[in-house]
Amino acid sequence: MKGASVGRFVERAIIxxxxxxxxxxxxxxxxxxxYLCFKGLKTMSPALIFGSTDPMSALLLRQRVFDGLFPAMAGTLLLVLMSVGWAIPIGTAAGIxxxxxxxxxxxxxxxxxFDLLAGLPSIVIGLFGFSLTLFLNRHVSKELHPCLLLSSIALAFLILPYIIRTTQIALENLPVQNRLTGLAMGATRLQNLFHVLLPQALAGMVSGVLLAIGRCAEDTAVIMLTGVVASAGVPRSILSHYEALPFYIFYISSQYADQQELATGYGAAILLLFICLFLFAVAFVIKKNLPCQVFSQR
Amino acid sequence: MTAGSERVVERLFFAAAFVSAFVTVFIFGFLVYYGLPLFSGGRFIEILSSPWAPHQGSFGIYPMIVGTLAISMLAMVFAFPLSMGCAILISVVSRGRLSKVIRKVVEAMTGIPTVVYGFVGIFLLIPLVRNVFDAGSGMCVLSASLMLAVLVSPTMILFFCDSFDRVPRSYGHAVLALGGTRIQQFLHVTLPCSWPGIVVAVTLALGRAVGDTLIALMIAGNAVQVPGSVFDSARTLTSHIALVFAADNESLEFKAIFACGVSLYLFTTILVLIIRLAVHERGKCGQVR
Structure with missing residues (x-):
């Protein structure tokens, strides 16, 4: 009986x-x-992004925005597009x-x-990106300094394993009969891949890419070592310094001069949080609702 | 499509995989190459175990290694019970909708940017630690590890739940059929069967805790010292890289950050091998089914 009561106590304790x-x-x-919403929601307005500059002329790059998040957002957007542009073709092909x-x-x-690459801390990737810059600067062109291009290459290495894995898993999870039908009808291996397997695996691959975009947008350590700066304006070329949203948040948290700047920091944090959660939600919905079945046999 | 072009495309696929794999090795080579003067003649071990005193010509990273281990281990001490509790709540205790809602929230948490945690840590957690424990500036090992625990918990919870779900249903049904409760089923069947998954989850979380830069950089205070208590400020390997990088560019002092990079690389390799072994064990477990 004593054992039973001890057992009941343990059970209660666990629950x-x-x-x-x-x-x-x-x-x-x-x-x-x-806390973020409480402190930052009141800063949510066009002024957070464009400051005192006219939004239209800022978007058309006629006027530089000094007191808003526009340059940081433009930098992050370019960075994400470029890194994903590098990583998708290589990652997908490697996954296939x-x-x-x-x-x-x-x-x-x-x-x-690939497991090792996925596990490497992002600062190590950043350090690699930096040493790559040193190397290129010494052996290829003296003009090369930490810049948007090199950041995007380093970030591409960071997200490469995600894209490889999601592509691989999406393909490997396809049912065997779908895999064999095309081949049985005389398709070559590659035809089968492009016309049957890839269309069906697309949902899984797209959700992987969205998660990779989120990773690019939030990463700070890599870009810190490869060319992001606190104030640069909208990047003029891919070989120039740039601003980015996560680095801005980091920078403001230690270097803010007044409450106004700090409030912008809260605004930036909310913005980044929403962007990442949004990407995450879209990836989730795609994975769940679009099995992209060519043959509707299931 | 001709057979020839088919082969070309296949070669391209291989090339992409080869390049990606090669980069992993290449990164290690670059780190060693640029840190070279520090690695030659068995000096690597010396660097790992000597103090950081650039003015006396000593570029050891021992304080940073201790700082990293202290912060990440303490984070695991907080995160493990929390994650285990949440995983039990999701897969065993709560049922139906509530369980699903909690799981969704945990999944969404994995998408929260690290820098946002760091930012909130500075303005919310640090004043809290300062006031509750009366601990100087509040920038200390404890604050950083609390925030890191929040960062790594979601991943751990999801992996725990996943490994609980992998245990074959029939095992559990046998316990229930003998009159056992769901908690007994969990304690005596699910938990013992899912230990490889638990090892994987803990190892992955440890890797994230050690590899994270922003949280420690923003809220651990970054003093170069071997922390004597959890209320001392400390510097991790990752923040050391970020800080020295920002300060200096061409000296031996600067080369030491490559020693940090190599240490982190080697540590990651060990963790990945542990995960491989655990997954292999789980594979064996599957054959019994």
Whole structure:
């Protein structure tokens, strides 16, 4: 009987503990988002982005925005587009190779290396990007300094493993009969891949790309070592310094001069939070609702 | 499409995979190459174990290694029970809608940018720690590890839940059929069966905690010292890279950040190998089914 009552006590304790843990987690997350919204929502206005500049002339790059987030947002947007532009073709092709062509031994080695790349801290990737800059500066062109181009290349390495993995998993999870039908009807391996397998795996691949975009938009450590600066305006070329939203948040948190600047920092944090959560939600919906079945046999 | 062009496309696929894999090795080579004067003649071990005193010509990163370990281990001490509790809540205790809602919230949490955690940490957590513990500036090991715990918990929770779900249903049903409760089922069947998944989750979370730059950089205070208590300020390997990078560019002092980079790279390699082993174990477990 004593054993039974101890057992009941343990059971109670576990249940109470789990509710407590859940409550703590939800409290923390409500505190984080609630605090940001409480402090920052009142800054949400066109002035947060464009400052005292006329929005139209800022968008047309006729006037530089000094007291708004526009240059940082433009920098982040360009950075994301360029990194994803590098990473998608290479990552998708590598994912296809891994899922469809690689044999046992090769696949094992590649898998290990991609796991390692995915696990590397982003500051290490940033350090690599910086040493690449040093190398190129010494051996290729003296004109090369930390800039948007090199940042985007370094960031591409950061997101490459995500894109490879999601492509690979999306392809490997396709049912065997879908895989065989095309081949049985005389399609070559590549025709089968492009006309049957890839269209069906598209949803998984797209959601992976969206998560990678989120990762690009939020990463600070890589760009810190490869060319982001606190004040540069909208980047004029891919070889110039640039501003970015996450770095702006980091910079403001330690270097703010007055309450006005700090308020902009809160605004930027909310903006980045919403952008990332939005991307996350879209990726989730795509993964859930668009199985992209060419053959509706299931 | 001809057979020839088909082969060309296949070659391209291979080239892409090869380049991506090569980069991983290449990164290590670059870090070692640029830190070279510090690595030659067995000096690497010396650097790992000696103090940081640039004016006396000593560029050891020992304080940063201790700082990194202290902050990330303490973060794991907070995050592990929290994540285990939440995972039990999601997969065992709560049922139906509530469980799904909590899971959605946890999933969304993985999308919150690190820099936002750091920002909120500075203005919300640090004053809190300062007032509650009366701890100087509040920028200390404790603050950083609390915030890191929040950062790594969602990943850990999702991996815990996933490994609980992988345990075959029939095992659990056997317990229930014998008159056991769902908690007994969890304690005696689910938990013992899912240990490889738990190892994977903890290792991944540790990797994130060690590799994260922004939180420690923003709220750990960054003093170069071996922290004596959780209320001391500390500097991690990652923030050391960011800070020295911003300060200086051509000296031996600067080269030391490559030693930090190499240490982080090697640490990551060890973690990845541990994860591989655990996943391999889980594979074996699957064959029993």
């Amino acid at each position: 109470t503990f789990s509710w407590l843990a859940g409550a703590i987690l939800l409290t923390v997350i409500c505190a984080v988002t609630g 190779y891994l899922a469809e062509y690689a044999g046992g031994g090769t696949k094992k080695i590649f898998n290990l290396l």
